[in-house]
Amino acid sequence: MENAAYIGLSRQVTLRRELDIAANNIANADTTGFKVEQLMLGTQVEAKARNEGVRPGVSFVLDNGVGRDFGQAALKQTNRPLDFAIEGEGAFFAVQDGAGEAYTRNGAFTLDPEGRLTTQDGKPVLGDGGEIMLDPQLGAVSVAQDGTISQDGQPVGRLSVVRFDLLSVLEKGGDGLYRNTSNVQPTDAPEVQVRQGMLEGSNVNPLLEITNLIEISRAYERVTKMISDANDLSKRAVERLGKPN
Helix, strand or coil, X not given: CHHHHHHHHHHHHHHHHHHHHHHHHHHCCCCCCCCCEEEEEEEEEECCCCCCCXXXXXXXXXXXXXXXXXXXXXXXECCCCCEEEEECCCEEXXXXXXXXXXXXXXXXXXXXXXXXXXXXXXXXEEECCEECECCHHHCCEEECCCXXXXXXXXXXXXXXXXXXXXXXXXXXCCCCCEEECCCCCCEECCCCEEEECEEECCCCCHHHHHHHHHHHHHHHHHHHHHHHHHHHHHHHHHHHHHCXX
């Protein structure tokens, strides 16, 4: 009976993780540039709890990490001159982080007191030549579809928009930025377009995630009942074996 309990417990652990991920998706349904996440499941075959020489073994459920859907989300008009959205999948704005470059789909940028283009939390936005400096005295900022930034009709820089051939090398940090966990360098993404005065929304489908929450809760209840039934069966078996003939 121990096998059923161990397998059930392994599934409960992953169900709790799935519940956290679905709840986080719902919480970020309105977060700019957020990409929906899903738990990647796997199995691990081990020997049975008893009768170790008997094959096949039992399969435990494993947490193989979080996968993300980097699909395009809807673009929302803001008319704010320093809001930018990427139209095209798999590409990111590059920003300067303390640990090096980081990447984001959230193009809600601003200017710091020195005129440097930054994220809302002050991280410099990178262009082809490094940080992007703007002069408020030169008037309104305009951005072409290729990311070229102009003031007073003169180009002053170009947003660095890059892509990764393998998106699995990107690891998401607690600040919502993605960081490259490999030695593979990103490449330019000339096929995508930058839209000024717009932001990309979240690609979370709230109705689907609420449905997932219900299904996960029901699955957890079924596994709990299975473990309880297996324990009761084991208890009755011990009681019967312990009775004298």
